[in-house]
Amino acid sequence: MDRYKYMCMxxxxxxxxxxxxxxLQAKAKNGYVYIKIQKGMYGLPQAGILANKLLKQRLSNEGxxxxxHTPGLFRHEEKDIYFTLVVDDLGIKYxxxxxxDHLLGVLKQHYxxxxxxxxxxxxxxxxxxxxxxxxxxxxxxxxxxxxxERYRHNAPTTKTRLSLPTGPRQYGPQSQxxxxxxxxxxxxxxxxxYIRQVVGSLLYYARTVYLTILFALSAIAQEQANPTDKTMQxxxxxxxxxxxxxxAKIRFRALDxxxxxxxxxxxxxxxxx
Numbered sequence: 001m002d003r004y005k006y007m008c009m010x011x012x013x014x015x016x017x018x019x020x021x022x023x024l025q026a027k028a029k030n031g032y033v034y035i036k037i038q039k040g041m042y043g044l045p046q047a048g049i050l051a052n053k054l055l056k057q058r059l060s061n062e063g064x065x066x067x068x069h070t071p072g073l074f075r076h077e078e079k080d081i082y083f084t085l086v087v088d089d090l091g092i093k094y095x096x097x098x099x100x101d102h103l104l105g106v107l108k109q110h111y112x113x114x115x116x117x118x119x120x121x122x123x124x125x126x127x128x129x130x131x132x133x134x135x136x137x138x139x140x141x142x143x144x145x146x147x148x149e150r151y152r153h154n155a156p157t158t159k160t161r162l163s164l165p166t167g168p169r170q171y172g173p174q175s176q177x178x179x180x181x182x183x184x185x186x187x188x189x190x191x192x193x194y195i196r197q198v199v200g201s202l203l204y205y206a207r208t209v210y211l212t213i214l215f216a217l218s219a220i221a222q223e224q225a226n227p228t229d230k231t232m233q234x235x236x237x238x239x240x241x242x243x244x245x246x247x248a249k250i251r252f253r254a255l256d257x258x259x260x261x262x263x264x265x266x267x268x269x270x271x272x273x
Contacts, residue, residue: 005037005044052087055110062106076103091122125208134254138209144246147201151194153239160240163216165233184228195220195227198235202242210248213238 011019011028019025024033040050056066059074064083067073072084080095081103088111094100107113120127128137187195199221206213216238223231 005046006035007037008032008034048087052085055085055088058110059106062102064103064106086123089123091119123208124204135251137249137251139247139249140205140209141247143205144242147198147205148239148243148246150201151198151239153236153243155243156240159244160237161244163213163238163241164219165237182230184230187227187229187232191232192224192227195224195231195235198239199224202238205248209250211250213241216241 009032011024011031011033014024014033027033037044040047044050059065063077063079064074065077067075072086073082074085075082076099079099079102081092081099082094083090083092083103090107092100092103094103104113104115119129124140124143126139126141128139130136199217202213203217206217216234220231220234220238223234
């Protein structure tokens with residue numbers, strides 16, 4: 001670690017064989033052992049980022065460098081091989097068997113690894129490849145089903161086609177003015193926690209394969225700090241919508257186009273008027 005961490009541990013929590021082996025009884029003060037953490041230990045909050053930094057350093061020593069404009073994308077300085085890195089999960093695109101064998105050899109020097117040559121799963125996302133037509137479908141089967149079961153949400157009586165309630169239609173000059181609505185009754189702590197959990201459960205799913213519900217999640221997230229019964233109604237409708245549309249897929253096609261976008265704006269968000 002760049003900066004060492006310190007902690008104290010009650011001596012009574014340490015097994016006697018360890019106390020005897022490291023003479024901890026003599027080092028303890030007031031029944032506690034004081035510890036300086038220089039590398040890492042079980043349960044350390046920084047353990048994930050430390051392991052990721054170490055992996056990046058080991059890859060860099062072998063010629064695999066992070067690309068400047070795409071977070072998480074790595075490329076070898078000479079070989080025809082790219083990969084994305086999420087914590088310790090790699091998605092690899094390679095040109096020849098020698099290239100991939102070199103990368104696997106580097107990883108095997110330091111880690112026990114598992115290899116999926118078909119590339120059918122990555123970061124919880126199922127990948128369905130069609131190499132002839134040059135596209136891939138991304139999906140997360142059973143994800144919505146598990147979310148609905150977790151929150152014990154019953155199926156709606158009719159199919160829900162909107163993820164968020166809409167206001168009355170207005171035409172003319174008044175169409176650009178947001179109507180004032182009743183703020184509703186504040187929720188208790190249990191209701192507030194329920195709303196936060198639903199938003200957190202669906203956010204990764206929305207960002208990866210179901211972009212159309214991002215607007216609804218954004219609207220709910222703006223109210224989750226001070227939620228009301230109106231917020232809970234929005235959450236219930238979103239879950240009804242997920243029950244009616246449980247299986248989303250997003251397709252990516254291989255193109256030669258390189259698209260760069262620079263903008264200073266909010267996307268798929270809603271204002272409070």
